Amino acid sequence: METDRLIEALAADAEIRQPRIGTTLTWALLLALPVSAVLFMLVLGVRSDVRTAMHNPFFDLKFLVTLALAFSAIAVSLHLARPEASFKRWSWLLAIPAAMVGLGIVAEMMMPHERPWLTRLIGNNAMSCMMSIPLFSAPVLVAALLALRRGAPARPELAGAVAGLLAAGLGATLYAAHCADDSPLFVAVWYSIAVAIVAGVGAIAGRHMLRY
Amino acid sequence: MRRRDDEWTVLMRSANAGDEAAYRRLLRSVAPVLRAAAYRGLARAGQPVDQAEDIVQEILLAVHLKRQTWDATAPFAPWLFAIARNKLIDALRRRGSRVFINIDDFSETMAAPAAAETLTSAEIASHLDGLPQRQRDVLRSIAVESASIKETAARLSMSEGAVRVALHRGLASLAGKLRES
Numbered sequence: 152m153e154t155d156r157l158i159e160a161l162a163a164d165a166e167i168r169q170p171r172i173g174t175t176l177t178w179a180l181l182l183a184l185p186v187s188a189v190l191f192m193l194v195l196g197v198r199s200d201v202r203t204a205m206h207n208p209f210f211d212l213k214f215l216v217t218l219a220l221a222f223s224a225i226a227v228s229l230h231l232a233r234p235e236a237s238f239k240r241w242s243w244l245l246a247i248p249a250a251m252v253g254l255g256i257v258a259e260m261m262m263p264h265e266r267p268w269l270t271r272l273i274g275n276n277a278m279s280c281m282m283s284i285p286l287f288s289a290p291v292l293v294a295a296l297l298a299l300r301r302g303a304p305a306r307p308e309l310a311g312a313v314a315g316l317l318a319a320g321l322g323a324t325l326y327a328a329h330c331a332d333d334s335p336l337f338v339a340v341w342y343s344i345a346v347a348i349v350a351g352v353g354a355i356a357g358r359h360m361l362r363y
Numbered sequence: 364m365r366r367r368d369d370e371w372t373v374l375m376r377s378a379n380a381g382d383e384a385a386y387r388r389l390l391r392s393v394a395p396v397l398r399a400a401a402y403r404g405l406a407r408a409g410q411p412v413d414q415a416e417d418i419v420q421e422i423l424l425a426v427h428l429k430r431q432t433w434d435a436t437a438p439f440a441p442w443l444f445a446i447a448r449n450k451l452i453d454a455l456r457r458r459g460s461r462v463f464i465n466i467d468d469f470s471e472t473m474a475a476p477a478a479a480e481t482l483t484s485a486e487i488a489s490h491l492d493g494l495p496q497r498q499r500d501v502l503r504s505i506a507v508e509s510a511s512i513k514e515t516a517a518r519l520s521m522s523e524g525a526v527r528v529a530l531h532r533g534l535a536s537l538a539g540k541l542r543e544s
Binding site for chain 1: 378379381383384386387390391394416419420423424425427428429430431432433434437441442444445446449483484485487488491502505506507509511512527528530531534538542
C-alpha cells in the first residue's frame with residue numbers, strides 16, 4: 152500500500168472523534184462502581200456498629216486513605232495513558248495515601264491503648280481483608296483497563312499496575328465500611344498486601360491489554 | 364526546527380477541530396521525518412532498510428488511532444516522537460533484533476532532507492485479507508483504489524455513515540493485526 156494512500160484513508164477517517172481518556176475512564180468507573188457496591192452488600196455489607204464507628208477518627212481515616220489512593224491513582228493513570236508521559240513527575244501523588252497511613256500510625260501510637268500494638272496490627276480480619284479487597288476491586292479493574300485501552304502508554308505494565316491501585320483504592324473504600332479493624336497498623340499491613348495483589352494483577356493484565 | 368514543530372502543533376489543533384485538509388497536510392509533513400528515523404533505526408539494528416515504509420505506515424496508523432491522547436496545549440512533536448519510538452522498537456523486536464534506540468534518533472532526523480517519492484509497503488496490504496469482508500472492501504476502495512467515501516458508498520451500496528464506520532473499524536483492526544504479527 153502506498154503511504155500517500157494510507158494518509159488519504161486516515162484523513163477520510165478524521166471526522167470520527169474519540170472522547171478523551173478522562174471521559175471514557177469516568178464513564179467506566181461510574182458503570183463499574185455499582186457492580187462492586189452490590190457485590191459488597193451481598194457478600195459482606197456495612198458493619199452493624201457503623202454509627203458509633205463514625206465517631207472514631209481511625210475509622211474515618213481508612214476512607215481518607217483509600218479514597219486518596221483511588222484519586223491519586225486516577226490522576227497518574229490519566230497521565231500515563233499519554234505516550235510521552237514520564238512517571239517520575241507524577242509518581243509522588245501515590246505517596247500521599249502512604250503518608251496518611253504513616254501519620255495515622257504515629258497518632259495512634261501516642262494514644263493510650265488497652266490492646267498491645269501487635270494485637271492491633273494482626274486484628275481479626277486479616278484473611279477477609281486480603282480476599283475481599285481484590286474481589287470488590289475486580290469489576291473496577293476490568294472497567295479501568297478497558298477504558299485505558301484507548302490510551303497509548305509507553306509502559307503498559309506500569310499503566311496496568313496503577314490501574315490496579317485505582318481499583319484497589321475503590322475496592323478498599325467499600326471494604327473499609329465492613330471491617331471492624333480500624334487501627335492504622337492493620338491498614339498499613341493488610342490493606343497494603345491486598346492493594347499490592349490487585350496492582351500485580353493489573354500489571355500482568357496491562358502488559359497484554361494496554362500495548363498499542 | 365522550532366518553526367516546523369509549531370506548524371505541526373497548529374495543524375494538529377485544526378485537525379482536531381475537524382479540518383481534514385490540515386490533517387492530511389500534517390501527516391504528509393511528518394511522514395518523511397518518520398521515514399528517515401525508520402531508516403536509521405533499521406540500519407543501526409542491522410536490518411534491511413527496505414522495510415522502513417512498513418514502519419512508517421504502522422506509526423501513522425498509531426498516530427491516527429491514538430490522537431485523542433495528545434494534549435492540545437502541549438507541543439505535537441514530543442508526542443509524535445514518543446509514539447514513533449514505541450512503534451520502531453516494537454517493529455525491530457518483531458524482526459528479532461536486540462534494540463538500542465537512541466533518544467536522538469528522532470531529533471537528529473529533524474535535519475534529514477525529506478524524500479519526495481511515494482513509497483509502498485507490503486505489510487499493511489498483506490493484512491487487509493484477514494479483515495472482515497466489509498472493512499476490507501471499504502479499505503481497498505479508499506486506500507488502494509483511491510475512491511472517496513461517497514464513491515465507495517455508491518460502489519458498495521452502503522450509506523456514507525456505514526462506510527465511515529467500516530473504515531474506522533478497519534483501520535483499528537489493521538493496527539491490531541500489526542501488533543499481533
